[in-house]
Structures are given as C-alpha cells and as structure tokens.
Amino acid sequence: MTEATDNNQQTDTPPRAPAGAGPVIHVAPSPHSFSKSLTTRWMMADVLLAAAPLVAWAIFQFGAEALLQLVVCVGGCVVAEAVFTAMRGRCPLGAMKDLSAPVTGVILAMSLPCTAPWYVGFIGACAAIGIGKVVFGGLGQNIFNPAMVGRAFVMICFAWALAAGGYVQLDEETAAAAADPESGMAMTAKEPLDVISQATPMDVLKTRIKDRKEAAPTTSPARDDESPVALSRLFLGNVNGSIGEVSTLACLIGGLYLCWRRTAAWQIPAGVLLASVITAGLAHLGGGGAGLSMADFVGYHMFGGALMFGAFFIATDPVSSPITPKGRWIFGIGLGLFIMLFRTMSVFPEGVMFAVLMMNAVVPLINRWTIGTPVGGPVPERK
Amino acid sequence: MASDGPTAGERFLRGLIPENPVYRQLLGMCPTLAVTGGMKTAMTMAGAVAFVLICANVLTSLIRNLLKPHLRILVFTLTIAAFVTIADRVLAYAMYDMSQELGPYIPLIIVNCVIICRCEVCASKQSVVVAASDAAGQSIGFAMALASIAAVREILGSGTFFGLRVMPEAWPNWGIMVMPPGAFLTLGLLLGLANWIGAVREKRSGAV
Amino acid sequence: MPDTKKVNYLAEAWLVLTLAVSFGAALAGVHLALNDGIQTNKRNETYDQIPRLIPGANKDRVEAGAFSVDVGGAVVERTFYRALAPDGKTTMGYMLRSSGMGYVDKIEVLIGVDVKVKNITGLYVLAQIETPGLGSRIRTKDFVSQFIAKSTTRAIFAMKTAQPPESNDIQAITSATISSQSVCSIVNRSVREFREYLDASIQRELALEHIPEMFPGVSREQIIDIPSGKQVVYKVLDADGRVIAWVGDGKRMGRWDRVELLVAVDADAQTITKVHVVDQRERYWKKVVKAGYLDSFVGKHAGKIVMVKPKIEPAEQQVQAVTKATITSMAICRIVNEVVRRLKRSVADVQGGAAVKER
C-alpha cells in the first residue's frame, strides 16, 4: 500500500501515524472523482482545445483584428483574475492554475465583433471576471456565465460598437477609403472586402422580417433587395459577424469534441438545437418566413448568428448549467425557446447572449426540481 | 416619553458615516437609484430631501407629546406630504428644468423611508434640538451618498461632472452607467467598498 | 354608533384636525403665490423655441391654434403656433407640436415650417426617453439640423449612410436607426396632417402648381376650380376659353404611405387623358414609373377600370399591375376610378346645369 499521493487540493496533512501502525489511507465523503483527468485544469484545457478551430477560422477570416481582440480579451481576463483574487486575499496563482480565466477570455473574444476597439474587449474582460465571477466567490460559485456577463456589460455600455450597426461601421470607412484611389489605403490583408462589407446575416434576416410585418418602411428602399446569404457560405462561415460565431463548421467540430470528452454535457446543445428547429419551423408556418422557403429559414436560424457557438461553448459552462441530465434538457430547450423568442420578437437581431443569461438565472431552480433519486431509493419524507 | 437617548452632537455624527441612511441603513433606495444619473439631479434631490427632513423632524418633535400612539403615523405622513408639496411647488417655480428632469421623483419623497424613519425613531422621542441635528446629519449623509454614486455614474456614463466636461473627448461614454443596470452595479460595488472599509477599520480598531 | 363614541374619536384626533386645516391653508397659500410663476415657466418652454425654429419670428407675436386629426382611429388634438410678421398680419411660419411612437416610448417634437408649408425650417425634440447614449442622440444639434430646409412634399427617410445635401433624406444615428426613422415618420405625418388641415387655398395652390405641368402652356388663370361635394374639381380651359380637360385630385393609402394623384379627363369626361403624380412615398415607385403604369390609364374609357395580375394580358378597360408593386398599383387604380367617377358626376352636373340653363 503506497502513501496517498499528493494532489492539488491542500488539506491539513495529518501527522503520520507512528511507523508500522498500519497504512495511512485518506477518506472523503461522496462524490468521489474517479480519474485524474477530471480536475478543473483538464476541463478548461479541453475547452481551449475545442476552441482552437474557431480561433483559427476567426484569424483566417478577420485577420489581425481578430488576433488583437483575442489577445486583449484573454490578457484582460488573466490580469483581472490576478487583481481581483489578490483583492479577495487569496493567492492569485492558485486561481491562475485552473485556466478558467483564459477560457472566459476566449469565449468573450469570440463573441465580440472584430471591429470593436481594444478597450471594449478589456472592459468586457474586467466585467466578466470581476462582476461575473470573483464577486460571487471565484470559480464554481458564479451563477451567470462570466463571459456573457462581460459581453452584456459591454454591449449596453458601447452599444454603438456591438449593436448591428457596429459590424458594418468599419466597412463603410474602409469601403469608402478603399473606393477612392488617392486615399492611398492599401488593401489590408483582410479577406475580400465584400465579405465584411454587408450587414451580418442575422441583421439582414431581421430587417426582412421587420419590413414584411410593419407598414411603415423602417429602412430606406436601397437596403431591401439584399437577398440573404447562401446557406452554404453561412455554414462554412464566410460571412460577417462576431469573430467566433460565424463558422458553424468550426463550432460543430469543437463542440462535438467537447461532448465526446464529456467536458460539455451533450444534453444542453441537443436541447437547444431541438427547440430552435421546432420554433423556427413554427415561426415559418406562422408566416414569419420573410419570403424564404422552410428549409432555408430554419437552416438560416441554425447556422446563422451565435446559436451553434452559444449551444456548444457558452451554454455548456459546467458551473452555470444544471447538474442532472433531466435538468440539462430543460435548460437546453428553454435556451432554444428564448433564443428564437429574442430573434423574432425583440429588436436585437441576435438573442443568444440574453437567452443564456436568462436561463442561467433559472438554473438553481432547475437543479432543485430535478434532484435525482439516490441509489438506495427515494429519500424518506422527513417526519 | 422623552427618554434620554443620544445627544444632539452624537445624533449628527451618527447620521454622517456610522448610520449613513444609504450605505448603512439602506433607506431611500428609490431616489438613490433613480436620480443619481447626474450630479445636478442628485444634488437637487438631496436638497429637497434635506429641506423636507429638517422641517418634518422639527415639527414632529415640537408636537411629540401631543401624539396619540394610534394617530402618530397619520400625523407624520401629513406633515411630510405637506412639506414635500411645498418643496415641489418651489422647485417648479425656481428651477423649472430641474423639476422637469426629476419629474415624479420629487413627490416620491413622501414615501422616502429616510424621513418617516427619522420621524419615528428620533423626532417623536427627543427634543427639537436633537431632532434637528439628527435630521441635518442624516440629510448630509444622504447627500454624500447620493453624490458618491452620482459622481461615479456621471463621470463614467457621460464623461461630465455637474455637466462640465471632465473626461477627454475620446472617452467612450459607458452607456450602461446612465441606465438602471449601471445604478444597481454602482450602488452594489460602492456598498461593498463601504463595508470593506468598515470591516478593515473595525479590525484595526478591534485588534488594537 | 352612539354619538359619544364618535365624539371621543374626534376629541382624540384634535391634533390631526388642526394640522390638516393648517397645512391645507398653507399649501393653498403657497400655490397662490407660486402658481403664475409656474405657468409662465411652462409657457416659456415651448415659446422660447419659436424664434429658433422659425427664423425671424418673435416670441410674443404668436397665435396658438389647434386642430383635431384621427390617428389610427383615435381623434388626437394637435396644437400649432402661427408666428406673425412684425406687421402683425402676415404669417411668417408655423410651429407644429406633435408626438409619435419612438423606439422606447413617445417622442414629442416641435417642427417649424415655412408659411407655404413647403419646407421645414427647424426641429426641436421636446421630450423623449429613447435609450440613453443612442436613441437620446436625436436631441443633438447635428441630427436635428439635418431636417432644416428639407421639403415637406416628399417623405424624409433616415438612411444608414451619409446623404448628399440635395437629397431629401437624412443620415440616421448609427445603431439608433429606429429612433431616427421614428422622428422622420413623426415629422412626415405631422406636416402632412397640418397641410391637410390648412384651407383649400393652400391645397389649391398645390394643384395650380401641378396642372400647368400636366398641360404645358396652360396658365394659372385658365384653371377654374369648381366645388363638387366636399372635394374640389378643376376645369382647364385653352387659350380661347374652351374646356379642354377636367382635372380631379385623389388621395389614397398606398403600400407605405398616402399617394396623391391628379387625373385629367377630356372635355366631356369620356376618356382619361392624363394621370399625374403629386405626392407619393411608395418604396417601389421607380418600378411603377418604369413599367409605364400611369400611362397605361391614358386613353381608357372614363368608366370603371379593373386591374389584372401582372402575368395576365390586360383586355379593354383593364390595366396590368406592376410586379412586386401590386398594392401600389391597386391604390393608383382605385384613385383613378374614384377621381374619374367624381369628374363624371361634376361634369354631368355642369352639363345638366347648362342644360337647365339652356332650357
């Protein structure tokens, strides 16, 4: 019998019994983690690995802008983590070791448009880690997904950078600058200009729906004949939008890896996709199809915007999602419904962020409703 | 039943920091969250509350011996309502744009918990001088609290202080600070800060 | 309840009664003292804007007026202020006060228009609670100043991109397009309401301006307006006084906003000779003009004209709708029918009258 191996949880190491007085074994109440790889560090490393295809596609698609955004966000998160944990009197290095700050940074960066200035990313990171996580008591205690708290803070703060207008902003200047020759603006190394010049696919869909519904024209006639982007480009990710969520293919690859590694519970993305497909179908039947065929419309909602990214990366954050499988189904379906509700009803073209925050608020209740029956049968009523 | 209770000076000092109506007693939350978007509106509100609080406290303590237990709340509300109406009319007459901007929040002072609480706790029990000093202390404490929140929100939210440009032109205004979520966040964080300072001071004085 | 019990309640509550009476009196006193001051403040808030919105107007030379208009079924009272010139008689311009739904809630505006209600001379946002930092920027100078000198006959749109000065549209505030567009639609609607309210002379002014465009060479004197029921019909004479055409004015709701046409029929109201557009804000108007839809009416017999689907070949008394603009085409067809009917009736009256006279 070997000595109990040391691991990263410091406990008051007891004085060893006098030699020969029998082995010193450790005891602990349930739940018992059975494998070495299930420490938070490994989990977070898995998420970073799963995000790799996304990051690669973002840099390919949006070039240096995306890289800058990523560096600012991850750096901001790490710095904020160090500062805030030190403020709380805990040693910041301990918090650094579990890699949760970089993961929040990556998710936050992926949900921001590449045109957003650097301070938007940095303030988002500080809000995410500060208000989103450390104020609640560090990793594991936070109710809301920190990255989404950061993005919500920044979205309301700098609405002009993140609302639908923000995406197109850069393109006008660059378009205008690139258009007239003497501006001397060399074609930046970005991908073909037209990719990022039109509005995000969700924005186009939203304006089409809005035009059909309301009598008074909400935008000038020049805009209406933009046909929505072909589904294939949407799937591949050859469209404008927040840097991480454009390419559905990358999201799928990363997401399925996470589910296979069981870092992310597969029930949540399944619930989200199921609910949004059904609601999109119903919306289309209900006449909100904006002139697209059923398949196009549903496909549009599936591949467009942040749905895939949200379902696989944001919603499956283990801390802020339910623990029981049944709870996860409820969480996923609720999330899908909220996303579709915001997309069709609200003014925002994209509803994933708010939907995630809403469902995170409900998670404690879901956990209480879906307590599994213990191994020995249901708990007897306390007399 | 004028029991002895704390003296005037003590009441005044308590109102400032130890028993600050916003940071310690968490009273008067509705104006604190609503009007601290800008320093001007916050200070006008603080001025109005001060006027009403002092007048109500003085009058209540003057008639405290005549109060019947079951009628005392009716009397308090009556006096506070009267003074608030006077304040509202004067504000509409003197600073019309400010009263437009504050809108419903001036009449809202009637139900402001700070005032009726001071009437109940202090004015109906103690002499006029003590009541007046307590009212002054509380209203200054209230004004300081409003100022602290309004300063943070206005500087971050619109880059100005009392309307004067403070932040550089390139400062991206934090839209959230002007909106209600900003109010809740700022109040929460400042409350945390106040408690933290309190705890540190207590630990230091406790330990010594 | 025996009286004694009630008495001792009141006896107990004598303090409350005295306080109530004294406060009542005090408040009344305060009210009397301050009330007129407050009224002047209220009044100034709107009157101060007059010189700014109507160039050259003076704050105290103002007549306030009001008219009621039905907005979506409910009759709403709109006030307007007529700024008088120094001589006190001729009006220099009008200031309209109206409100409408913005992105968050109601937006109240003051719109200055010139005396002929043709151009906007100024705009001021009185009250709005749009999203701070975004929608609330509709109060800023640079947004509001874009409206100055915009014509009121054509609709003003809030466009996402910058607009050349001569175009009638303005640039919306980035990511606050809905607020900007709501301000535009409020301005468009309130100006149109005001114009409709103004007496027929202004209306006539407009018609007289367009008829010479329809019949080149016809001078203003050769157009005589004849009241027919609530509406007005115009008789166009040629140089030597013979009637060459009857013209009627018709308005109907198109796809997005009202469409106003002038329809001319020949002397004895048998065939439609011309269809001329006065005011429209249709989105697909370019398509309608390109398809020559208006001219397809010319030459038709002045009877009921039916509109057919774009694919089908139009027969006699039928016109072919313009693809993707069916609703606008339908509206135009209905206006033409309506005006033609009115013209035939008035022509019949006149000829009947003439016949009666002859007899």
Next chain:
Amino acid sequence: MIIILAAATMLVLATFMACVLGWANVAFHVDVDPRIEACIDALPGANCGGCGYVGCGEYAEAVVVDGVAVDLCPVGGDACAEALAGILGVEIEQTWPFRPVIHCGATRENRLGRTEYRGEQTCTAANMVAGVQGCTYGCLGFGDCAAVCKFDAIHVIDGLACVDYDKCVGCGACEKICPRHIISMTPFKVSQMLAVTCANNDFGKDVKAVCNVGCIGCKACGRACRIFTFQEGDSIPSLDYEHYDPEEMDGLQVALQKCPQKRLLMVGNPSEKDLAATADEEVPEIVKPDFKTTVDKTQWHG
C-alpha cells in the same frame, strides 16, 4: 377663496381618517400584558435560545403567562432572574448556571488511526464518514461548535474543543451542534466541577488501540467513590450531579488518584463569588481539561 376650500377639504379628509383610525384602534385592540414588555426590557435580548425558547420575547411571554421559572435565562444570569422575579413578584430558588463539559480529552497526537480526511472541513460532514478516526466517540476537531458559538467561548485547540468558561454563558448551542454529542450541559454548583472527560464505551483493549488517553473502563473510580455510577453495560462512569457535593471531596480525591488514565478532571473556572470565597487559597487560574493536571492542590504528573 382657494385657501378656505383647501382647508375645508383637508379638514373633511382628516376627520374621516381620524374616525377610521380611532375605530380601528378600538376594534383591533390587542390587550398586551404590560408586564410582558417590562420582562422583555429586563431580558438581555440576545435571542440565544439558552432558556429553551425561541427568543427573549417568547420567554418573557412564557414567564408572565405560563408562570415558567424566572431564572432560565443563562445569559442574563442572576441579575436578570432577580429583575424578572421583581416584575412578577415571585421568589426565586437557588439554581446553578449550566455550562458545557466536553467528554473527550484526546488532543490530535493522542488519537491513533486518524486518517487524512479530504472532505468538507466540518464535524457533521466528517462524522458521516466511517473511519475518519479510530475512536468513534471522540471529538473530531473540525470546530462546528466553535463556529456556532455566538459568544466566542469555545475553541478547537490542537484538534480538541476547549471551553473558555469566562466567556461562556451556557446557551447550549455547542451541545446541540456536536454530531457526536460529547458536549453536555452540566449544572455548575461550583465554578469548578469534576467531569469525566472521555466518552469511549468500548473495552480497554479497543480503547487503547484508538486512543492513548481513553478511559479503559477499569471502574476504579466506581469503587473509590459511590458518586460514580455505571449504567448497565457501560464501561464509562457517569457522574450523578444531583448528589455531587463540592464540599465532600475526599472520596473524589481518592478516585482521581486511582484513575489510571486520569480521565477525571476539574473543569470550569472560579467565578467572582468563588474567587472571593477562596481568595486566600492558591488556585490555578484556568484549568484546561488537560489530562495532566487534575487535583487543584497538587500538580499531578501522571
């Protein structure tokens, strides 16, 4: 004119309100016994529940209405008991303050077979895990009692809970929270009482295997002094505190010396009354239930 109108409306309003309030005051009058308020003022108001009632308010009501004993308030002690008696005009008889006694004296190094516990650092959690330490009766040392004590009167020193009798007011919170129930509230006739500081009921051999200082059940104390009685099947003595008479100590001294494991200790500290009474005597200040010192007069090195 407006002034009169305003005053008149206010008058009408006020009369209406006054009548309603007056009627309500009479109709919903709840006659509260004035003595209850007096009692509440007399009680310390810590709502600690030491008297067995939820709070001081409830205890005051019980005292006035149900005629419960006036001296149950451990926090208020005698002063409060006399005040209550004064209000009610009741005579109080002599009762003793209750103080907790911890029936375990093994510090961390005396406990054998103590494994490394990796779960939640609370006694209640550790108690659920089998084999967290050899002795299944003794103190776990995670400080649930210290956490629950409102008067900071109990601390875990070197893995063992020790009571600071200066601060302790005897509210009994620690007794309720201890998952192993080795804290018992004993009436302290004198500020220093004898206590059995072990709870291990097994036979000597098993006790030795798990603890260096556990009571091996030799029953020497029972033979030396009849005050130690042994419940049927128990190997550990239980002290009958009713007959415990601080004056007649000789039998006890003999038992103390006889106890091979020195589990019989004097716990508690001298209160002012005792200090006055034994001012001349040289008495150790605070007796920690440290198994090494037993009898107050001589320094016993076991």
